[in-house]
Amino acid sequence: MTALPDVKGRLPCGALFADLLDQVANQQAEPQPGHQQSCPHCRAALLELDRLWAPVRQLAAERVTVPAGLTRKVMDQASRLASTTWHVVQPTAQGVTRVASRVVGTIARLAAGQVPGVHAALGRSTAPAAAAATERATQAHQPKTTAVGIAGGTTVVDLAIAVAYGTSIPATADQVRTAVARQLHELAGLDDVDIEITIDDILR
Amino acid sequence: MRTFAELGGGDGVPDGSVFDSAMDAGLDDATLLRRAQYGYLDAFELLVRRHRLRVFRLALRMLGNRSDAEDVAQQAFLDAWKGLPRFRAESTVTTWLYRITVNRCLEHRRRYRSTAELDEGRPDAHPGPEQALETTQRRQALTAAISALPDDLRAALVLSQFEGLSYDETADVLGISTSTVRGRISRARQQLLEQLKGWA
Numbered sequence: 001m002t003a004l005p006d007v008k009g010r011l012p013c014g015a016l017f018a019d020l021l022d023q024v025a026n027q028q029a030e031p032q033p034g035h036q037q038s039c040p041h042c043r044a045a046l047l048e049l050d051r052l053w054a055p056v057r058q059l060a061a062e063r064v065t066v067p068a069g070l071t072r073k074v075m076d077q078a079s080r081l082a083s084t085t086w087h088v089v090q091p092t093a094q095g096v097t098r099v100a101s102r103v104v105g106t107i108a109r110l111a112a113g114q115v116p117g118v119h120a121a122l123g124r125s126t127a128p129a130a131a132a133a134t135e136r137a138t139q140a141h142q143p144k145t146t147a148v149g150i151a152g153g154t155t156v157v158d159l160a161i162a163v164a165y166g167t168s169i170p171a172t173a174d175q176v177r178t179a180v181a182r183q184l185h186e187l188a189g190l191d192d193v194d195i196e197i198t199i200d201d202i203l204r
Numbered sequence: 205m206r207t208f209a210e211l212g213g214g215d216g217v218p219d220g221s222v223f224d225s226a227m228d229a230g231l232d233d234a235t236l237l238r239r240a241q242y243g244y245l246d247a248f249e250l251l252v253r254r255h256r257l258r259v260f261r262l263a264l265r266m267l268g269n270r271s272d273a274e275d276v277a278q279q280a281f282l283d284a285w286k287g288l289p290r291f292r293a294e295s296t297v298t299t300w301l302y303r304i305t306v307n308r309c310l311e312h313r314r315r316y317r318s319t320a321e322l323d324e325g326r327p328d329a330h331p332g333p334e335q336a337l338e339t340t341q342r343r344q345a346l347t348a349a350i351s352a353l354p355d356d357l358r359a360a361l362v363l364s365q366f367e368g369l370s371y372d373e374t375a376d377v378l379g380i381s382t383s384t385v386r387g388r389i390s391r392a393r394q395q396l397l398e399q400l401k402g403w404a
Contacts, residue, residue: 008394021394021397054402055346056346061364063261064257066277070274071253074252074278077278105246122244123244124243124246160242160244
C-alpha cells in the first residue's frame with residue numbers, strides 16, 4: 001500500500017491530491033493528458049484512490065427498492081387534502097354503496113383510453129356544484145373536511161384527453177362519451193352522468 | 205408501448221395498479237404537472253409513480269435508514285401536492301422534487317438529530333463468509349460516514365455522487381453557484397476519504 005499524502009496536500013510532482021480524488025470519483029480522464037501516464041507518483045496515487053473509493057461506487061450502484069405502499073400512502077393523504085371525499089351514494093334496502101370520486105374518475109379514464117385515437121386520458125369526477133369548490137380547495141390547499149354524498153344527483157366526470165393526430169375530435173368525443181357511460185353503468189351502477197371532455201393535447 | 209421502467213421511474217414494486225403503460229405514454233412531466241394543478245389527482249399519482257424512486261433514494265442516502273427515508277419521501281410528495289399552485293415552469297419537475305426532498309431531509313435531521321439511528325445496512329443476523337461480513341460492515345460504516353457529513357456537504361455529495369446529477373444540475377437544485385457546488389463536493393469527498401483510509 002502506498003502512503004498517501006494529506007488530502008489537502010500535493011504529490012511530489014506538484015499535482016493537487018484533491019484534484020486526483022475528484023478525477024477518480026467522477027471517473028474522468030486526465031484533464032491534461034501526458035503527465036499522469038509517465039508520473040509514478042500520480043499513477044500510484046490514482047491506483048490507491050481507485051481502490052479506496054470502490055465502496056462508494058458500489059453503494060452508488062446498489063439497486064434501491066421503494067417501500068411497497070408509498071404511493072398509496074401519499075395518494076390517500078393527497079386526496080384528503082384535495083377534498084375528493086366525494087362519494088356517489090346508492091341507497092338500497094340493505095345499505096348504502098359509496099364509490100369514491102377517484103374511482104369514478106379512474107373508470108372513466110380507463111374506458112376512454114380504449115377508444116381508438118385516444119392516446120392518454122385523465123379523469124376526475126365531481127358533483128356539478130362541487131367542481132369549482134374542489135378546484136378552489138386544491139388551489140388554496142385547504143383541507144375540506146365535509147364529505148358530501150350525492151344521492152340521486154348528477155355525477156360529472158371531467159376527462160382531459162390527448163388524441164392522436166389525424167383523429168376526428170368530435171367523433172372521438174362521441175365514442176368516448178358512449179364508452180365511458182357504458183362502463184360507469186356496468187361497473188359502478190351510475191346512470192345519470194355528465195361527461196365533460198377537454199382535448200388538451202395532440203400527439204403524433 | 206413503453207413501460208414505466210423505460211420511462212425512468214420504475215422501481216419494480218408490483219402493486220397491481222390500474223395505471224397501465226398505455227395511459228402514461230406521451231404525457232411528459234410538465235403536462236402531468238399542469239393537470240395536477242387543475243386538481244387531477246391521477247395526474248399527480250402518475251408523477252408520484254414516476255419520481256418515487258428518485259425521491260426515496262435521495263432521502264435514503266441523505267438519512268441513512270429506510271424508515272426515516274420513507275417518512276421523508278411521503279412528506280416531500282405532500283409538500284409537492286400542497287405546493288402545486290406555487291410551481292412555476294422555471295425548473296423541471298425532477299429538480300423541483302429534488303429540492304423539496306433535500307429541504308425535508310434537512311428539516312428531519314434538525315428535528316430528530318438526537319435520536320438519529322442508523323439502521324440502514326445493519327449487519328445480517330446470520331453472517332456469511334468472512335468476505336461478505338467485511339463488505340457489510342464497510343458498507344454500514346460508509347453509510348454512517350455519509351450521514352455524519354455536514355448538511356451542506358452531504359446534500360451536494362449525494363445529489364452528484366449517488367443521484368448522478370452534474371455540477372450544474374446540483375447547483376440548480378440547491379440554489380447555489382456551480383463553483384460552490386464543486387467546492388462542497390470536493391470537501392465532502394476529502395472527508396469521506398479520510399474515513400475510507402482508516403478501514404483499508
